[in-house]
Structure formats: C-alpha cells, structure tokens
Amino acid sequence: SRTHRIAVLAGDGIGPEVMTESLRVLDAVESKFGFTTERSEALVGGAAIDDGGHPLPDATISACEASDGILFGSVGGPKWENLPPDTQPERGALLPLRKHFGLFANLRPGVCLPSLTHASPVKNELIPNGFDVLCVRELTGGVYFGSPKGREERDGETVAFDTMIYKRSEIERILHVAFTAAMGRGKRLVSVDKANVLASSVLWREVATEVAKDYPEVELEHLYVDNAAMQLCRRPDSFDVLVTENLFGDILSDEMAMISGSLGMLPSASLGSKKEGSDLYFGMYEPSGGSAPDIAGQGIANPIAQILSVAMLLRFSLGEADAAQAIEDAVAKAIDDGYRTGDIATGAASEKKVGTKEMADAIL
Amino acid sequence: SRTHRIAVLAGDGIGPEVMTESLRVLDAVESKFGFTTERSEALVGGAAIDDGGHPLPDATISACEASDGILFGSVGGPKWENLPPDTQPERGALLPLRKHFGLFANLRPGVCLPSLTHASPVKNELIPNGFDVLCVRELTGGVYFGSPKGREERDGETVAFDTMIYKRSEIERILHVAFTAAMGRGKRLVSVDKANVLASSVLWREVATEVAKDYPEVELEHLYVDNAAMQLCRRPDSFDVLVTENLFGDILSDEMAMISGSLGMLPSASLGSKKEGSDLYFGMYEPSGGSAPDIAGQGIANPIAQILSVAMLLRFSLGEADAAQAIEDAVAKAIDDGYRTGDIATGAASEKKVGTKEMADAIL
Ligand SMILES: CC(C)[C@H](C(=O)O)[C@@H](O)C(=O)O
Ligand SMILES: CC(C)[C@H](C(=O)O)[C@@H](O)C(=O)O
Numbered sequence: 001s002r003t004h005r006i007a008v009l010a011g012d013g014i015g016p017e018v019m020t021e022s023l024r025v026l027d028a029v030e031s032k033f034g035f036t037t038e039r040s041e042a043l044v045g046g047a048a049i050d051d052g053g054h055p056l057p058d059a060t061i062s063a064c065e066a067s068d069g070i071l072f073g074s075v076g077g078p079k080w081e082n083l084p085p086d087t088q089p090e091r092g093a094l095l096p097l098r099k100h101f102g103l104f105a106n107l108r109p110g111v112c113l114p115s116l117t118h119a120s121p122v123k124n125e126l127i128p129n130g131f132d133v134l135c136v137r138e139l140t141g142g143v144y145f146g147s148p149k150g151r152e153e154r155d156g157e158t159v160a161f162d163t164m165i166y167k168r169s170e171i172e173r174i175l176h177v178a179f180t181a182a183m184g185r186g187k188r189l190v191s192v193d194k195a196n197v198l199a200s201s202v203l204w205r206e207v208a209t210e211v212a213k214d215y216p217e218v219e220l221e222h223l224y225v226d227n228a229a230m231q232l233c234r235r236p237d238s239f240d241v242l243v244t245e246n247l248f249g250d251i252l253s254d255e256m257a258m259i260s261g262s263l264g265m266l267p268s269a270s271l272g273s274k275k276e277g278s279d280l281y282f283g284m285y286e287p288s289g290g291s292a293p294d295i296a297g298q299g300i301a302n303p304i305a306q307i308l309s310v311a312m313l314l315r316f317s318l319g320e321a322d323a324a325q326a327i328e329d330a331v332a333k334a335i336d337d338g339y340r341t342g343d344i345a346t347g348a349a350s351e352k353k354v355g356t357k358e359m360a361d362a363i364l
Numbered sequence: 365s366r367t368h369r370i371a372v373l374a375g376d377g378i379g380p381e382v383m384t385e386s387l388r389v390l391d392a393v394e395s396k397f398g399f400t401t402e403r404s405e406a407l408v409g410g411a412a413i414d415d416g417g418h419p420l421p422d423a424t425i426s427a428c429e430a431s432d433g434i435l436f437g438s439v440g441g442p443k444w445e446n447l448p449p450d451t452q453p454e455r456g457a458l459l460p461l462r463k464h465f466g467l468f469a470n471l472r473p474g475v476c477l478p479s480l481t482h483a484s485p486v487k488n489e490l491i492p493n494g495f496d497v498l499c500v501r502e503l504t505g506g507v508y509f510g511s512p513k514g515r516e517e518r519d520g521e522t523v524a525f526d527t528m529i530y531k532r533s534e535i536e537r538i539l540h541v542a543f544t545a546a547m548g549r550g551k552r553l554v555s556v557d558k559a560n561v562l563a564s565s566v567l568w569r570e571v572a573t574e575v576a577k578d579y580p581e582v583e584l585e586h587l588y589v590d591n592a593a594m595q596l597c598r599r600p601d602s603f604d605v606l607v608t609e610n611l612f613g614d615i616l617s618d619e620m621a622m623i624s625g626s627l628g629m630l631p632s633a634s635l636g637s638k639k640e641g642s643d644l645y646f647g648m649y650e651p652s653g654g655s656a657p658d659i660a661g662q663g664i665a666n667p668i669a670q671i672l673s674v675a676m677l678l679r680f681s682l683g684e685a686d687a688a689q690a691i692e693d694a695v696a697k698a699i700d701d702g703y704r705t706g707d708i709a710t711g712a713a714s715e716k717k718v719g720t721k722e723m724a725d726a727i728l
Contacts, residue, residue, distance in 0.1 A: 085559060085560045085561075085566065088560065090560065091560045091561065095561070120487075121486050121487055121490055121597050121598045122485050122486065122487070122597075123484075123485055123486070123487050123488075124487075126485055143507075143528060143561075143562065144561055146525070149562075149563050150563050151563055151566075151567060154531070157531055157532045157533055158531070158532045158567060159529060159530070159531050159532070160529070160530055160563045160564045160566065160567035160568075161510070161527055161528065161529040161530075161563060161564060162527075162528045162529075162562045162563050162564050163525055163526075163527055163528075164507060164525060164526040164527075164528060165523060165524070165525040165526075166523070166524055166525075167518070167521055167522070167523050168521045168522045168523070169521055194611070194614075195449060196449045196452065196454060196455045197449075197455065197459075197507075197508055197611075198507065198513075198526045199513045199514050199515055199524045199525060199526050200524045200525060200526050202449065202515075202524065203515060203522060203524035204524075225614070225615055226614045226615050226618040227618070229593065229615045229616070229618055229619040229622075230618050230619060230621070230622035231622075232619075233485050233486075233597050233619060233622050233623055234485045234622055247558070247561075248615075250558075250589070250590045251589055251590050251593045251612075251615060252593070254590040254591070254593055254594050255590075255593040255594060255596075255597060255619065257594070258593075258594035258595075258597050258598055259597055
C-alpha cells in the first residue's frame with residue numbers, strides 16, 4: 001500500500017486539540033482509501049521555546065525535511081508576546097519555515113457558505129449566496145525578506161528602512177500558480193498591486209499582463225490595493241481568484257478571512273516547488289486563523305480549518321485527491337446536517353451545537 | 365473684516381459640481397460670520413492635462429502657494445487612465461502637491477451616522493450606534509517617496525524595488541498629531557504597524573511608545589496591520605483614533621471609508637506644518653471618495669464630502685471654527701431632516717430623495 005511521510009507540528013493554543021481531531025480524520029481516509037502515513041511529530045512555536053529556547057528547533061526542520069509535507073497547527077500566545085519579534089513564535093517559526101523550504105505560494109481560500117452568511121460581518125443581502133474567493137499570496141519575496149533592512153544614524157537621527165523587491169522570475173512563478181488555479185475555477189483573476197506608486201508593482205503588473213498570454217481563457221483584471229481592500233468588504237462575491245505580493249497578501253487575505261465569517265473554517269496551503277517528475281508540491285498546511293489562546297484547552301474550537309488543511313495536504317503534497325475530496329464532502333455534509341461549533345452557531349433550534357471533538361465525530 | 369485666501373482646484377468628474385455647491389455654503393458662512401475669502405481657481409488633474417499637458421501646472425502651484433489653504437475636488441477618469449502612471453491625474457497631481465507643500469498629516473474621519481448604518485456593508489447589529497473613527501495617515505514618507513526606487517538588471521533578469529523608510533522625526537511629528545487629535549476625542553489611539561516583520565515598523569512602535577509619555581491621558585494600543593484590517597470590518601466602532609504609516613494608511617483608510625457606507629459623506633484634510641506664530645496649518649482639503657466619472661454631470665452626486673471639506677479648511681487653515689461648526693451642524697440637520705442623495709437613500713417613505721443642488725439647499 002502507498003505510504004507517505006508527514007511532519008506534524010501542532011504548536012500552541014488550540015493547535016494541539018484541533019490537530020488531534022484532524023489526525024482522526026486522516027486515520028479514517030487512510031483506511032478507506034488504502035494508504036498510510038508515517039507521522040513525525042515535532043515541536044514548534046511557544047511549545048518549542050518552552051522546551052529548548054527556540055521557536056524552530058533543528059530537530060523540527062529535520063523532521064520537515066524528511067517529510068512529503070508539513071501539517072501545521074498554530075503558534076503564539078500571550079506567554080511569548082514580549083519576546084523580541086525575531087524570537088517570537090509566529091515570526092520566529094513561520095518566516096524561517098517559508099524561507100527554508102521555499103514556500104512561495106500561499107493559497108488561502110476565503111469561503112462563506114450560503115448557510116453561514118449570518119456569521120459574516122457583511123450584510124446578508126450583499127452576499128445572498130455566500131462567496132468563494134481564492135487568495136494567492138506571494139510568500140517568500142517583497143518587503144518581508146528584501147535587503148537592506150535595518151536602521152542607521154543619518155544626520156544625527158535614527159532612520160529605519162525595509163526594501164520591497166521583486167525579481168521578474170519571482171513574479172512569474174506566482175502568477176503561473178494563480179492563473180492555473182483560476183483555470184480550475186471561475187477563470188477570473190484579479191491581480192492586486194500599487195502600480196501608481198511602487199516600482200515593484202509596475203513590474204508586477206507588466207509580468208501579470210505577459211503571463212496572461214499563456215492563459216487566454218482567464219480574464220485578468222488589475223486592482224490597486226486600496227481599491228481591493230474596499231471591494232473585498234462590499235463585494236466579496238465579485239472575486240474568483242486574487243493574486244498579490246507578500247505584504248498586500250498578508251493584509252487582504254486576513255481581511256477576506258474576517259469577512260468570510262469564520263476563521264475557524266479556513267485552511268491554507270503554502271507551496272514550494274513541484275517535486276521532481278511529479279505534479280505534487282512540497283508544502284505546509286495550516287488553519288488561516290491563529291492559536292486563539294482565549295479558547296484553548298476548552299474543547300470548543302472549530303476543528304474544520306485544521307481538517308480541511310489535511311485535505312489540502314492530501315491533494316497538493318500526497319497525491320491522494322479522492323481522500324481530500326471525501327474530507328471536503330464530509331465537512332460540507334456536517335454543516336448541512338446542522339452541526340455548529342460556537343463560532344458559527346446562531347442559536348437556531350435546527351442547529352446541533354457541538355464542541356471540537358463532536359464536530360470531528362460528525363465529519364467522521 | 366477678516367480676509368482669507370484660498371486656492372480652489374475643482375478637478376475632474378463630479379469635482380466641479382460638488383465644488384460649486386460647497387462654495388455656495390462657504391458664501392453663506394462668510395456673510396453669517398463676517399469674513400471673506402479671495403478664491404483663486406486653478407486647473408488640476410485631467411482638466412489640466414487637457415488644457416496644457418500636465419496634471420499639476422506651475423500656475424496651479426503658484427495659486428496654492430499664494431493661499432492659506434487648498435480646497436480640492438477630485439481628479440482622474442477613464443480618459444486619462446492609459447497614460448503612464450507618473451503623468452496620470454491622481455498620481456501626477458496628488459503626490460507632488462503633498463511633497464511640495466509638506467502635507468505630512470492626512471486626517472480622514474470615517475463616520476457612519478446612527479441613521480445611516482443601512483448604507484454600511486457591515487451588519488447593522490454590529491454597529492448599532494454607527495461609528496466615528498479618525499484615521500491619521502502619514503503622507504509624505506515611507507515607501508511612497510523612499511529611495512532607491514526603480515529597476516535594474518541583476519544576473520540577467522529585471523529586478524524592481526522600493527524603499528520603505530522612516531526617520532524618527534517623521535514618526536514623531538505624525539504621532540503628535542494623532543495624540544493631539546485623540547486628546548480632543550475619546551483619548552484612545554491605535555497605532556498600526558507590522559513590527560513583527562518590518563524594521564521601519566519596529567522604529568515606528570518605539571517612537572509611538574515614547575511619544576505616548578507626553579500624553580498620559582491617552583490609552584495607546586499597537587495593532588499589526590493584518591489584524592487592523594480584520595478588526596475594521598468586524599468592530600469599526602471599537603476604534604477612536606488610528607494612526608499609521610503612508611502605505612498602511614492608504615489601504616486602511618479606504619477600507620474604513622467603504623465600511624462607513626458612504627464615501628460621499630467623508631471629507632479629508634492633508635496638513636503641513638503650522639503657520640508661523642499660529643495654531644493654523646497650511647493644508648489641502650478634499651473628499652475621501654474619487655471623481656466618480658460614472659455619475660459625473662448628472663447632478664446626483666452627494667456634495668456633503670466636499671462641503672465638510674470646506675468645514676475642515678475653515679477650522680484647520682483659516683481659524684474660522686464657528687463657521688466650520690455651523691456647517692457641520694447644518695449637515696447633521698439635513699440628514700436628520702431626511703434629505704438623502706442616492707448613495708445614502710433606502711427608499712423609505714420618510715426620506716426626501718434629492719440631487720446635488722437640493723442637498724446643498726437643505727444644508728444652506
Ligand atoms: C506572523 C507573521 C510574520 C505572518 C506574516 O505576516 O506573514 C502572519 O501574519 C501570516 O500571515 O502568516
Ligand atoms: C492616487 C494615489 C497615489 C493616492 C495614494 O495612494 O496616496 C490615493 O490612493 C490616495 O489615497 O489619495
């Protein structure tokens with residue numbers, strides 16, 4: 001039977017408890033679809049700091065290197081908030097993981113199911129059928145990693161600077177990911193930049209327009225980032241796929257996630273290059289929401305984002321598309337059947353209000 | 365009697381028609397409060413391009429230099445959209461005006477009146493009393509003007525870059541503006557940055573924390589920009605004053621404006637230094653919305669943003685606070701009396717649906 005290796009990094013806050021449930025779902029599809037996974041659990045984030053002082057220990061990197069893909073929970077919490085930024089759980093684990101594994105393509109679905117529009121902050125009449133946007137964020141370039149970055153004294157005062165920088169090839173490869181995704185969906189792509197101000201955005205727009213020639217069926221539109229931030233709150237259902245650079249993607253994908261109504265429902269994938277001779281990617285899969293320390297340990301967190309992260313792992317890194325689909329279908333069914341964790345419940349009599357484990361049971 | 369000089373730059377799209385109405389309101393407060401204005405009209409944006417090829421002619425700069433403040437309409441439209449970015453109406457007029465006059469402090473109120481929550485995309489139950497946020501955006505620094513900015517060939521491919529850079533003194537002066545504004549309002553300030561990634565944001569956060577010591581009554585909170593983009597859509601009424609750097613301010617103030625429900629209601633001020641020996645600023649005042657070419661010339665645009673821009677001009681640059689207050693009160697009264705332009709109408713029988721001129725009549 002087929003065997004895959006995965007690294008399991010549960011992390012902090014609700015990470016461990018939603019991870020436990022998602023691994024039960026993975027067990028279930030393994031026996032149903034006839035494959036197995038070797039799982040290597042490793043410390044990350046605050047848990048790793050508490051253990052050995054570093055949010056991303058070498059042993060964790062090794063476990064990831066030996067895997068076909070990383071299943072990640074979430075990191076961070078008040079306990080580590082006052083450490084210097086570089087050594088904090090989020091920053092100190094996520095950025096080095098992205099860079100080390102070249103995870104340049106961040107796919108973040110922003111889905112508001114028609115039955116869950118009440119959970120969105122947006123008026124129901126603006127999103128009568130919910131919406132389904134895919135945000136493709138460039139994840140290893142731009143102002144996050146550009147150099148020079150730092151500070152110095154100039155004319156007797158401190159000056160601090162960052163460099164927003166893109167190479168043509170970096171823009172090309174993320175645009176190909178976005179156009180390919182659009183081909184498999186509604187064939188409409190919005191590329192977001194600030195080409196009226198930024199030189200890096202002018203290049204971004206040029207390259208997007210060029211790459212578009214390879215995908216004549218996809219309709220490409222360019223939006224300025226300020227305009228995109230506006231349209232996302234008023235007309236989220238007008239988007240199909242949205243592609244943008246690292247910093248804009250950070251802001252817009254979070255805005256989109258909040259607008260979708262439940263962060264607890266949204267998985268994400270951070271993909272590197274394709275594996276040699278295959279259509280599969282090395283990637284890292286994690287919920288879009290954070291570690292939610294306020295509700296950790298109470299058994300009430302929504303496990304769906306983590307469970308759908310397993311589905312993305314199966315599809316993009318393990319080549320188990322049928323198992324992925326089965327998970328996605330089961331999640332949709334559980335929602336249809338009325339199962340609701342607190343974050344998506346309205347209190348209506350037709351709902352079955354459940355905790356983390358019961359939601360996973362329903363999906364199973 | 366007191367005389368002030370103002371430059372009037374109506375611009376494109378709905379600019380001229382809302383400007384006409386706002387000047388009628390200015391006439392009214394002049395006779396009521398016993399002062400006069402000398403108005404120097406000048407071309408800007410597309411209108412200036414059509415006239416002489418440049419969006420910001422020297423004659424316009426001179427008119428502004430000779431004034432106590434600039435009343436600005438709006439610029440841009442499809443006709444000039446395909447010019448190179450540098451020479452387009454928005455970019456080619458706004459950025460040079462900001463730089464030339466050192467307009468470093470952009471004040472953008474984001475107000476959703478309790479009677480107009482229906483116009484906001486956010487669910488009424490999330491904003492039962494509407495909201496009133498003031499966004500303070502740094503306007504002459506950061507990645508907009510930082511150098512180096514451009515492109516070059518490296519290792520055989522094109523690379524494009526921008527520099528996000530802040531001096532301590534630039535951060536200090538905008539923070540003082542924001543803290544002062546907070547002192548005159550709810551005494552709560554949220555400073556938005558990305559200090560977990562950007563060196564310029566680390567300095568920003570340090571300086572904000574230091575400047576806070578001068579304003580012990582103001583409660584300062586720091587938010588990361590991705591989090592701020594989320595909170596603005598879910599809890600806009602949790603903010604009092606928000607301060608941030610240029611690019612984040614561009615994105616967040618537009619998001620906030622959209623969330624407030626009517627761009628047609630929101631004025632803005634871009635302030636430079638205080639005039640010598642006075643508490644007044646040289647500044648430029650303009651609606652937050654754009655030139656709205658789709659409804660230009662139809663007499664249906666909401667003139668309130670332009671009229672409230674006159675009020676800000678009176679308060680911050682001309683020292684006519686009573687006249688400013690009279691205008692703001694009259695606008696509130698017109699809304700209370702049920703006058704509604706199309707952008708804020710619901711169709712309810714109690715409303716008086718009006719056009720641009722009738723709204724100004726109601727305010728007058
Ligand atoms: C923690 C932080 C460095 C990170 C980012 O900005 O990329 C986070 O906000 C995210 O989006 O994954
Ligand atoms: C037109 C553009 C250069 C400008 C900006 O980005 O500042 C505009 O979006 C604004 O906010 O006034």
